Amino acid sequence: MIPVCGLEARKVAVLGLGRSGLSAARSLRAGGAIPVCWDDNESARDVAASEGFAVRDLVAQGALDDVARLILSPGIPHLYPVPHPIVRLALTLGVQVDNDIGLFFQSFAQTDWDRFDTMPKVVAVTGSNGKSTTSALIHHVLDEAGRPAQLAGNIGRGVLDLEPPEDGAVVVLELSSYQTDLARALTPDIAVFTNLSPDHLDRHGGMGGYFAAKRRLFAEGGPDRAIIGTDEDEGLFLAGQLSEGPTDDRVIRIGSGRAEGPGWSVNARKGFLSEWRKGKQVGSVDLRQIPGLPGAHNHQNACAAYAVCRALGLSPRNIEAGLKTYPGLPHRSQVLGTRGGVTFVNDSKATNVDSARKALQAFPAVRWICGGLQKEGGLAGLEPALGTVVKAYVIGREAANFALQLPGIDVAICGDMATAVNLASADAVAGETVLLAPAAASFDQYDNFEARGADFERHVKNVLQSSAN
Template sequence: MIAVRGYEGRRVGVLGMGRSGLATARALAAGQATPVCWDDGEAGRAAAEAEGFAVEDLAREGPWRKGMGLLVVSPGVPHLYPAPHPAVAQAQAAGAQLDNDVGLFFRGMAMTDAEARVVAVTGSNGKSTTTALIAHILRGAGRPVQMGGNIGRGVLDLDPLADGETVVLELSSYQLELARALAPDVAVFLNLSPDHLDRHGGEGGYFAAKRRLFELGAPSACVIGVDDRHGRFLAAQSREADPEGARLIEIASGARLRGPGWSVFMNRAFLTERRRGEQAAALDLRACPGLIGAHNHQNACAAYGAARVLGLGPKAIEAGLRSFPGLPHRLQLLGERNGVRFVNDSKATNADAAEKALLSFERVRWIAGGVPKEGGIAPLAPLFGRVAKAYLIGQAAQDFAAALGATPHELCGDLATAVARAATEAEPGDVVLLSPACASFDQFRDFEARGEAFAALAQAVVAEPDGGQTDGEEGPR
């Protein structure tokens, strides 16, 4: 745990008692502050009380009359759009400041003597894989490393920082938009696609939250994906502050970069580094089974760039790329039966993420649906030719069926039915792909629970004895 200093003997409000909220309360208490906790849910309040923390309704005026000057807001709690939480409104009316655990983490870094470095990764898609890949590469090269933020451990639940250590953080827009301090050594921006627009008041607000990592933090080095217009804009701004090209690495999976600066991009199957107009390295990503698909190629370019500015050489990075096993629920190969592969991409909760999955395979038995996101799957129409058949589940099934039009599809209702139908109809060379382009909350707790359910169903199919073949005769399919 990282103790939060600077609030000794003071009451500090903590709103939201999920993973980050409880970790924040513990960190404040370790720094001799008195956390005053609140959660709208009874279970969250009970969790705080079980650890001995004071619980008061922060949406009422009473707690703020006692001189609290800070409210630490958990990422899932809105502070502006679509409307401020009542506790946030009370805190602002009392003149209190707002912050979150990420802001407290970076403020605490300024108070420590440890010579540690921080890499912060943001973007719409690929954050978790890139964060885990950077940590994996560093660990494989013998560097001490911790990983946390929006993946693994909360930022204040990490161990106290040590000399020579690197902390790799995945940071979402929710975490970035409210942090009062952001000071990474290396900031990574991958991409931006429409998501969480109600929370940020539109796409501009969403991008503004991401940009704070580069504007407020003034990182020593920037690794920026330029495959979309938001990244190109951000890179252009960063380039103005870096005329020598020493602190900006531009990355791309969909274009060969030929500028005079520092770049990492895909040249067919080869990750290529260029610096000062010359090629510096080229790595064959076909030897990296945990990094399937163009979007994972972008993740690999980003991780390579971050590792380079941290001082690693190409050979050490290549070893890490080759040994990376991938993350669950992100184009995770579960197994193969009779030439049919089963791939779990449950993390694909919007059309942009599902596009990356569809682009990774030639012939797909596509399981899609759930709670739809704005825009549905209409943007994926150019890829419907890759879909041998779609198996639709959840709330979005009827709308997705309309969008698919003449593309073969079937309303399956639930995941078990979809897997059974896809497995029965799949032919050698097909990929049975769960890439829902939807949130999971209509039928599952979260995308992880959905992916675990799919994995269990798919692995049961893969494990069927003799692949359905008996004495040369075709068995049931």
């Protein structure tokens, strides 16, 4: 646990008692603060009360009196589409609003670090797609190289649940726009921007607000090194803002094209990763046969992880060894198995058009399981990847409407996962891939994308077992 510093003997309100909220309350108490907790869910309040926390309705008269700070869980809106009533009340009363990420950066450095030979480092990864894979890949490569590392944030455990770091350790944080948008303190040593595509636009008041939330990690965080994906205009703009000139190696540009300019860059083209510095190639990795990193989108993730590890002092050879043993993450281009030359891949995390497009482009012939709760814009922008689709198998309550947006594609309206998996697996022939890449949120049928991916995995397992018997 990381005890919260700087709020000793101060009353701090915690709104939202899920994983991050309860973790924040515990760390506040460990640091000497006085947490006052609330959640609209009664069972969540009961859990907090069972741990001895004061539970109080924060909209009640006087509930925010003498409160130094209000700590929000990521799902609670603080500005768009409208602020939560308790947030608006806190702002009206002049109470600071923060989250667990802000508390972490405020409290991470400890006085006993004076005895360390090498100061611990924090790597923070944000972007629309690839954050989880990039973060997990960095952690894996560091672990394989014998460098002590912990992984937290939007993946794994809450940031305040981390163990105090040891000499030379690295903390890798995956941070969503919800987290970077609100944190009062953001001070990573290395910050990564993977890419940007439309997502969570209602929460950020549009694309500009969404980009601004990501940009805070760099503009206000002031990292020593910034690794920026420059395939989109926003990344190019951000790299330009952060750099003092073309040879400024505090900015490492990553992308999918040829390396340009005299600066530090890491690029992946046709499956080959290349590192360039001062106009010369200084490292390369063949990514094509790494099973945990299929497709161009995962090659971009590999570029980001490679750049971070190089900035941390690892050699290209050590990084390559770590990349080759990366097992992949559940629900993210996860290969579940093969049957008769047909490969089954779970990419339930492909909840928007951009991530689904990249998943489709990773395989030459796809039996595509898709559908769910569509996001703003529908399927616009997916067309360039539809050439790999042999047939689409649509699930979800809006399956018929989803199918209407796929003109020229052979479509089966399945409704539920079991029907889609059974039909796709029966139709598939050797060389094809049965791919779950929904291009939509899961909430019409599942609690989250993990539950959707687990359901797909269960049905695929049945198919694989039946073929083995």
